[in-house]
Every structure is written in C-alpha cells, then in structure tokens.
Amino acid sequence: MNVVRFHAPGDVRIEEAPEPATGPGDVKIRVRACSTCGTDVKILNFGHHHIVPPRVMGHEIAGEVEEVGVDVEGWAPGDRVQVIAAIPCGRCAECRRGRMTVCPNQVSMGYHFDGGFAEHMIVPPNVLRVDGLNRIPDGVSYAEASVAEPLACxxxxxxxxxxxxxxxxxxxxxxxxxxxxxxxxxxxxxxxxxxxxxxxxxxxxxxxxxxxxxxxxxxxxxxxxxxxxxxxxxxxxxxxxxxxxxxxxxxxxxxxxxxxxxxxxxxxxxxxxxxxxxxxxxxxxxxxxxxANGSSPAHNKEALRLIAEGAVPVADLITHRLPLDRALDAFGIVARGEAIKVTVEP
Structure with missing residues (x-):
C-alpha cells in the first residue's frame, strides 16, 4: 500500500509499505478520507517533538472497518467510522475529573501512532479504551466525517x-x-x-x-x-x-x-x-x-451529530479533494492559503 511518511523536516515521502497487521486489541480500517490542516504543513517543515520518524502522518481520519482483533467487541467489517486524533489516557487525575483535553499522558494519531495518510491503518487499543472510534451517522460522507475532528476542537x-x-x-x-x-x-x-x-x-x-x-x-x-x-x-x-x-x-x-x-x-x-x-x-x-487545547472523545461525537443534523454544514468547506499520491500537493495548497479544507482520499 502507499503511505505519506515523515522522515525529517523537509523530508516527507509518498512510499510503499506493507499493510499493517491487526493485533488482538486493534481495529484495522480502510482509510476513505483524511483531511489536511496547517499542523501537517508545520510537521512537514519543522517536524514535531512527539514524532519519532519514520511516521505515517494524518490525524483527521474517516474510513471503513476491515478487520477486528480477537479481543475487540462491538465492531465489524463494513462499519463506517471516524477516529479521534488526540487520545487521552482515561486514567489520570485530569481524565477522571472529565478534563480529557488536558490529559498529561495524551498521545495522538499521526504522532505516536501511524496516521491516516495511508490506504490502510490500525486504530490502536488506546483509542478504543476511551471510546474514541465513532460510528459515522447515515447521510454523512467520509470526507465530512473527517472534518469532525477539527470541529471537535x-x-x-x-x-x-x-x-x-x-x-x-x-x-x-x-x-x-x-x-x-x-x-x-x-x-x-x-x-x-x-x-x-x-x-x-x-x-x-x-x-x-x-x-x-x-x-x-x-x-x-x-x-x-x-x-x-x-x-x-x-x-x-x-x-x-x-x-x-x-x-x-x-x-x-x-x-x-x-x-x-x-x-x-x-x-x-x-x-x-x-x-x-x-x-x-x-x-x-x-x-x-x-x-483551548484540542478535543475530547465526547467532543468528536458531538461534532458528528452537529454535522449529521445540518447544524454545522461542512461539505462546502472541502474545496479540494486529492488522491493519496498527491498528498504533497495538498500540503502545498494549504501552505499557500489557496483552499479552505483539503481532503486526501486514498
């Protein structure tokens, strides 16, 4: 499969990689849409202290369940899903107080785990543990669902x-x-x-x-x-x-x-x-x-609901849709301010 992988500041490559294996606590998805944001451009140019390369980028993710680990319940192949980006631990003092956006142990998709600029990706147990894999409501496209993450913020x-x-x-x-x-x-x-x-x-x-x-x-x-x-x-x-x-x-x-x-x-x-x-x-x-710092799993669920109900329309904000092999072009469009939202569709 193809992925967009960060190697060093200024060195992001579209390259081939083997499909990831599904562990017992994982959910494997076929990525259908991963939207870009200014943070992706910052990572491209400057890297990030939480990213140890090589790392598959992308954190505004929507896709279709392909395979479910043996220890995972409640999900099945064909389910349409949106994935949170910021993953709280769910166990620390802040999380127990409901302050998941300021969890000191937070990890993130596309930073600590391979992200959504790929044809296939693994949703790790960390996401499932905090109820961070969300069903996409009927009538909401994958591209719209990928915008739920920034709307959650x-x-x-x-x-x-x-x-x-x-x-x-x-x-x-x-x-x-x-x-x-x-x-x-x-x-x-x-x-x-x-x-x-x-x-x-x-x-x-x-x-x-x-x-x-x-x-x-x-x-x-x-x-x-x-x-x-x-x-x-x-x-x-x-x-x-x-x-x-x-x-x-x-x-x-x-x-x-x-x-x-x-x-x-x-x-x-x-x-x-x-x-x-x-x-x-x-x-x-x-x-x-x-x-204001990121979002919680609950914010992501609320964002999907607002999109589904038409309270916050997002489809027309997606001004550019590009295939995965043009992801670097997508970053350039974002950097030049030529678009509102650019979505990569593997």
Missing part, C-alpha cells in the same frame, strides 16, 4: 469561551478553523459573527462560503476600530483568535466588550510565545481569557 474552544445566545462574536483567522468557528457560533445562537483576517483573498474566499455579518481585512483597516464601530462602541462579547499570531491576541483584548470572553484558540510559534497584555483592560472590563 472548535466545540471545545466555544464551550470554554461560553459562546451563546445573543453574543456578538469576532473570529480572527479565516482558515478552516475560523470558518468552523463562524458556523458553530451561529448554531449556538450568536447574534452577529464577524470574520477578521490580514489576507484579503483568503478572507473573501471564506466569507463567500460562511457569510459572516462583516468581513474585516486587517491589512486595510484597523481591526479594533472596525469591531468597535460594528458593535456601536461596545466591543465583542466573544473574541476567538483562530490564528497563530500574537498581534491577534493583543487586539482581541482591546476589542472585547465589558465582561467579554477571549479564546486564545490558536497557539503561538514556539520562538514567539510572549505577548504584550494590557492588564488594566482585563481588570476594569472584567474580561475572561481562556485557552
């Missing part, structure tokens, strides 16, 4: 930020995560959702799909001033920074309304993790700043 972020009925929400960053944030905020009853980006072309592409109440290009106008004008001087109830930019986080604090909530959703580059924070704004406006 968005769900976690909006739960932590308390996005809800009547909120004015600003989403900073118009990539696939930003688009999902816009749609989920609408599904949760937000009054208005504004989309912000520096890249006019990328912003227009996203705005044509998700139709925010306003699209603000930071390369052309002052985004803080623009949001204040859009909200009659109040500021936004919720600001979500779906971009890896310290400047966006600083602007988020400045444009938040009194008692506003700010989600630092996108992590910053490791060499530039420090921002300038006006602490008095946080103090006098009673602002809340929250982080």
């Amino acid at each position: 968005v769900l976690n972020g909006q739960n932590l930020a308390g996005v809800g009925e009547g909120d004015d929400v600003v989403v900073m960053g118009s990539g696939p995560i930003g688009c999902l944030h816009v749609r989920l905020a609408r599904a949760r009853g937000a009054a208005r959702v504004f989309l912000v980006d520096l890249n006019r072309e990328r912003l227009d592409l996203a705005a044509d799909l998700v139709r925010p109440d306003a699209a603000v290009c930071g390369a052309q106008i002052d985004v803080v001033d623009a949001v204040l004008k859009l909200t009659e001087g109040r500021g936004a109830d919720v600001v979500i920074t779906a971009a890896a930019a310290g400047a966006a986080q600083e602007q988020a604090v400045q444009m938040a309304a009194r008692q506003g909530r700010i989600s630092f959703f996108g992590g910053l580059p490791k060499d530039k993790p420090v921002i300038s924070l006006d602490s008095n704004l946080v103090h006098y406006r009673e602002l809340t700043i929250v982080g």
Whole structure:
C-alpha cells in the first residue's frame, strides 16, 4: 500500500509499505478520507517533538472497518467510522475529573501512532479504551466525517469561551478553523459573527462560503476600530483568535466588550510565545481569557451529530479533494492559503 511518511523536516515521502497487521486489541480500517490542516504543513517543515520518524502522518481520519482483533467487541467489517486524533489516557487525575483535553499522558494519531495518510491503518487499543472510534451517522460522507475532528476542537474552544445566545462574536483567522468557528457560533445562537483576517483573498474566499455579518481585512483597516464601530462602541462579547499570531491576541483584548470572553484558540510559534497584555483592560472590563487545547472523545461525537443534523454544514468547506499520491500537493495548497479544507482520499 502507499503511505505519506515523515522522515525529517523537509523530508516527507509518498512510499510503499506493507499493510499493517491487526493485533488482538486493534481495529484495522480502510482509510476513505483524511483531511489536511496547517499542523501537517508545520510537521512537514519543522517536524514535531512527539514524532519519532519514520511516521505515517494524518490525524483527521474517516474510513471503513476491515478487520477486528480477537479481543475487540462491538465492531465489524463494513462499519463506517471516524477516529479521534488526540487520545487521552482515561486514567489520570485530569481524565477522571472529565478534563480529557488536558490529559498529561495524551498521545495522538499521526504522532505516536501511524496516521491516516495511508490506504490502510490500525486504530490502536488506546483509542478504543476511551471510546474514541465513532460510528459515522447515515447521510454523512467520509470526507465530512473527517472534518469532525477539527470541529471537535472548535466545540471545545466555544464551550470554554461560553459562546451563546445573543453574543456578538469576532473570529480572527479565516482558515478552516475560523470558518468552523463562524458556523458553530451561529448554531449556538450568536447574534452577529464577524470574520477578521490580514489576507484579503483568503478572507473573501471564506466569507463567500460562511457569510459572516462583516468581513474585516486587517491589512486595510484597523481591526479594533472596525469591531468597535460594528458593535456601536461596545466591543465583542466573544473574541476567538483562530490564528497563530500574537498581534491577534493583543487586539482581541482591546476589542472585547465589558465582561467579554477571549479564546486564545490558536497557539503561538514556539520562538514567539510572549505577548504584550494590557492588564488594566482585563481588570476594569472584567474580561475572561481562556485557552483551548484540542478535543475530547465526547467532543468528536458531538461534532458528528452537529454535522449529521445540518447544524454545522461542512461539505462546502472541502474545496479540494486529492488522491493519496498527491498528498504533497495538498500540503502545498494549504501552505499557500489557496483552499479552505483539503481532503486526501486514498
């Protein structure tokens, strides 16, 4: 079979590999769709400290069960499934408290285990132990199901930020995560959702799909001033920074309304993790700043339900579909910002 394998920063190859064997606690699947994200591009260029090469990449995975280990119950060949990416241990103090997104023992598909940029892959016992293999609802395609993983991360972020009925929400960053944030905020009853980006072309592409109440290009106008004008001087109830930019986080604090909530959703580059924070704004406006880190198995299940019910449509966000032998082209499309979501279909 063919796989997309990371060997070193700048060295990712499409190469042949033997089909994986199914262990007694494993489920083997035929991968039908594995979507790409900006993290894949980062791994391609810089590697990752959790990846010991060679490693098959890909963590937004959907497929069909091919074979079930002798110790596995509840699954059968032909079942359509989605696989979680971040795998909590389910046993530590945080997991026992229901805080699986911050499990200190977390491992991940495509990092610690071979991922979904392959024709066939193994779902390890770690996933099954935490109920992380999910049935794809009827009417949901494999490609749509693969987007459940990033939507699960968005769900976690909006739960932590308390996005809800009547909120004015600003989403900073118009990539696939930003688009999902816009749609989920609408599904949760937000009054208005504004989309912000520096890249006019990328912003227009996203705005044509998700139709925010306003699209603000930071390369052309002052985004803080623009949001204040859009909200009659109040500021936004919720600001979500779906971009890896310290400047966006600083602007988020400045444009938040009194008692506003700010989600630092996108992590910053490791060499530039420090921002300038006006602490008095946080103090006098009673602002809340929250982080957001990945998703739990329960978030993945909820994401699939939202997709199946049409509450958060994702099919039109998949702007490119490529075969496995063009996976490196997919990474290039993502890196250049030419797409919303690129799905690889082995």
